[in-house]
Structure formats: structure tokens, C-alpha cells
Amino acid sequence: MVANSALIVRHARILLPDGNFIIGDVQVTGGTIVRVIDASNSAQPISSPGNDTIEIDASGLTLLPGVIDPQVHFRDPGLEHKEDLFTATCACAKGGVTSFLEMPNTKPLTTTQATLNSKLQLAAQKCLVNYGFFIGATPEVLPDLIQANPTPGIKIFMGSMHGPLLNDQEEGLEKIFAYGDRLIAVHAENQARITERRQQFAGITDPAIHSQIQDNQAALEATQLAMKLSKKYQRRLHILHMSTAEEADLLREDKPAWVTAEVTPQHLLLNTSAYQTIGTLAQMNPPLRSPHDNEVLWQALLDGVIDFIATDHAPHTLEEKAQTYPNSPSGMPGVETSLPLMLTQAMQGRCTVAQVANWMSTAVAKAYRIPNKGAIAPGYDADLVLVDLDTYRPVLREELQTKCKWSPFEGWNLTGFPVVTIVGGQVVFDRGTIHPTVRGQALRFDA
Numbered sequence: 001m002v003a004n005s006a007l008i009v010r011h012a013r014i015l016l017p018d019g020n021f022i023i024g025d026v027q028v029t030g031g032t033i034v035r036v037i038d039a040s041n042s043a044q045p046i047s048s049p050g051n052d053t054i055e056i057d058a059s060g061l062t063l064l065p066g067v068i069d070p071q072v073h074f075r076d077p078g079l080e081h082k083e084d085l086f087t088a089t090c091a092c093a094k095g096g097v098t099s100f101l102e103m104p105n106t107k108p109l110t111t112t113q114a115t116l117n118s119k120l121q122l123a124a125q126k127c128l129v130n131y132g133f134f135i136g137a138t139p140e141v142l143p144d145l146i147q148a149n150p151t152p153g154i155k156i157f158m159g160s161m162h163g164p165l166l167n168d169q170e171e172g173l174e175k176i177f178a179y180g181d182r183l184i185a186v187h188a189e190n191q192a193r194i195t196e197r198r199q200q201f202a203g204i205t206d207p208a209i210h211s212q213i214q215d216n217q218a219a220l221e222a223t224q225l226a227m228k229l230s231k232k233y234q235r236r237l238h239i240l241h242m243s244t245a246e247e248a249d250l251l252r253e254d255k256p257a258w259v260t261a262e263v264t265p266q267h268l269l270l271n272t273s274a275y276q277t278i279g280t281l282a283q284m285n286p287p288l289r290s291p292h293d294n295e296v297l298w299q300a301l302l303d304g305v306i307d308f309i310a311t312d313h314a315p316h317t318l319e320e321k322a323q324t325y326p327n328s329p330s331g332m333p334g335v336e337t338s339l340p341l342m343l344t345q346a347m348q349g350r351c352t353v354a355q356v357a358n359w360m361s362t363a364v365a366k367a368y369r370i371p372n373k374g375a376i377a378p379g380y381d382a383d384l385v386l387v388d389l390d391t392y393r394p395v396l397r398e399e400l401q402t403k404c405k406w407s408p409f410e411g412w413n414l415t416g417f418p419v420v421t422i423v424g425g426q427v428v429f430d431r432g433t434i435h436p437t438v439r440g441q442a443l444r445f446d447a
């Protein structure tokens, strides 16, 4: 892998794959973890190898596997005024995100091997962290959909999309589910219901109406249809950003072994009351829901009905967001805040730190079959994040790395911010400083 990546992290509180913590050292060579030493078992301390070995004193800090964010929109190519692969991955480095899976709604759309190849080339030049790109399904089912490589899977927008990426007809969806066997990830909202309700509520400019137009029923109906097709073809299905109590209940009743689901921190921690405070900055698809939905989604996550967490990082400029609803675009950034948001929940007793690491790294690597990621153990890639679980500080606009320069969580007082982020054994973020020359690698996905 990477040549100059001999590194030792010393005196860290290390999360082990079994969920327990030890105080000790981690040794990295060539981008791979080679030893994890328990300091209480002092028989074999790691001696200092040569001068070119970087040593990090991690006293008082907790070492977790780097976050793998499985749903982001990084806007590159074509929409670089909102974000690009360099700025987005600077934000990743700061947020402890060491790998990401990106969506195909860029310009051009990522729907062919050729457009996937160009994105991979751009990423090799610009990404500070590891990268993978979904292939987007269009109603015209292309051979690339099952042949393109490397990709985590096929993305289908069942709703909330315009143009060729919208797949809102059951017949077309069925063709995709029947064709091939790779993972299908769905944005599940029923476009027909949304279109009808948009007409019904036309003229209302309060952004809170967004959650009524694209209501719980619209999400439920699409998830039901995706589940029906997945069961019919026993097709590997992933439900992106699940947002409603009804969908969580549906999966709780009947979730085949080949189905997974994710939830975003914003669907757990924000609800429709956010429109009063941050207006259109709270507008996203699927929309924010009620406090009851927050509660049911949390319980589903704790119970394993929902498998993992994604941010759906989808930045728009403040000027774009300042337009009057419904001209304001949907989407909010997330990669810089997701880990501290979830670790703050852990420190406040809502879940454990080990659960957060599972939901934000281990379970994602498993679901997408990304080899050698998601754990701190010999043989795994050295994608790591050291976090400070003692200090609380607010999310500040001026510190954000994302090009859009805003967050729906500004002012939230959080703990668990990354102190050091390591990608393939290279330090990419260190106590406030981003190392912009570090580059990640293309992720692999086992068959």
C-alpha cells in the first residue's frame, strides 16, 4: 500500500473487535495494522523502530475504526460550486470519516462504466480518504448496471429525483430487481404521491410543509414496494436513510436476511420543530419527521432492525438554501458532525461507544463486503480515528471544511470530536490541521 506509513499510536484507549477496550499501543506498517498491544500485559512493549516512524501519543484519547460513511453526495463532477471531492474529503478527515460511498447524481450522472471510471480518476487526484461510487439505475436498464466495477451497488431513486435517475414505475423497477444479483440501494419515496400532494399544497412557502408533502405514507409505500420486489427475486436490498416509524415497524415484523437499512443522525436527532429555528436548512429528502419517529428509529437501531448510520451529506450553498420554499433545494451536510453527534449520544447514555463504532464502521464494512476495514486488529487497514470523549465544544460555522460552510447542528455542544484521523497509515488530520497531500484509495467490494 503506502510506502512511508510506519506509525505507532501509543497509550490509546483502543476499541477491540469484541467491543471491549484496552489501554495500549497500535503498530502500523505499510498501511496495515500489524500489532495491537495491551499495556497491562507489558511483556512485549512496542520498541521504537527507525527514525521514519511516526509516533502519536494518544494518552487520554479513544481509538476507533475510521468511519465508513455509506451515503454521501460530493457533487463532483459538475456541481463543484456546492462541494468537490477535495473539500468534501477535507471535511471527512476532520470528521473521522476514512471511507465513503458516493451517490450517482453528479453531472454527468454515474450510470456507465465510463462515467464511473472518470469519477475514480478524479477521486485518485482529489480524495484525502478512501472512496467508492454507486452506479445509478435509469429506466433504460443498461448492461453496465451489473457489470460496472468497482462499485458498492446500484442506486435507485424511487422518488425525489428528476430526470433519468428517477425510477418511479413498478414495471421498470421490477426489471432492475430481476436483472443480476448485486446490491440495490433504494431512496424509497413514492413519487406519484409526492407529485399529487405537491399540487394539493401548492402556494405554501413555509418549509415545514415539506414534511407533509413528502409524508410518512410516501416513504412507507415505496419501502413496501422495494421489499416486495426484493422478496420476489431474493435480491440483496439496502434501504437508504430510513425516516419513519412505519418503515421501522415494517422491517421489525419481517426483515429477510438479505435486507439491510440505514438511518441518518438527522433523522434520529432532528424533527419537524427544526423548521422553526433553521428554516430551509432543515429541508431534506426524505424529510425530517416527528419526535415519535425519532424515538422509534432509535429503538430500531438499538435492536438491530436498522443496521447502520449514513449521513446523506448533501450540501447546497447558503444562497441556494435562501430561496423560498419550494425553490430551496433539499439536502444538508453531515460528514463533519456525524461522529461527534453519535458519540455525544453514547456519552449521555443513549447507546455505547462500541455500538457507535459498529453502526458507523464495522457493520457498514460487513454489509458492503469491504475487505479489511471496520476493526482494529492485525491484518486490517490502518483507517483509524482518535477521539476526545472528555471535552465538549460547540459546532462552529467558521471551523467547517465543507464548501457550503453551514451545518444544521451549528451551536450544538458536542463531545467525541476527532483529534487525529489516519487513512491507510497516513495522518490526514492532526489536532486541527488537515494534511492536504494525503490520498485515499479506491475501495474494493468482495463478490
Ligand code: DOR
Pocket (backbone or CB within 6 Å): 073, 105, 160, 187, 283, 284, 285, 286, 312, 314, 315, 330, 331, 332
Ligand atoms: O435531501 C436530499 N438531497 N436527499 C437526497 O437523497 C438527494 C440529496 C441531494 O443530492 O441534494
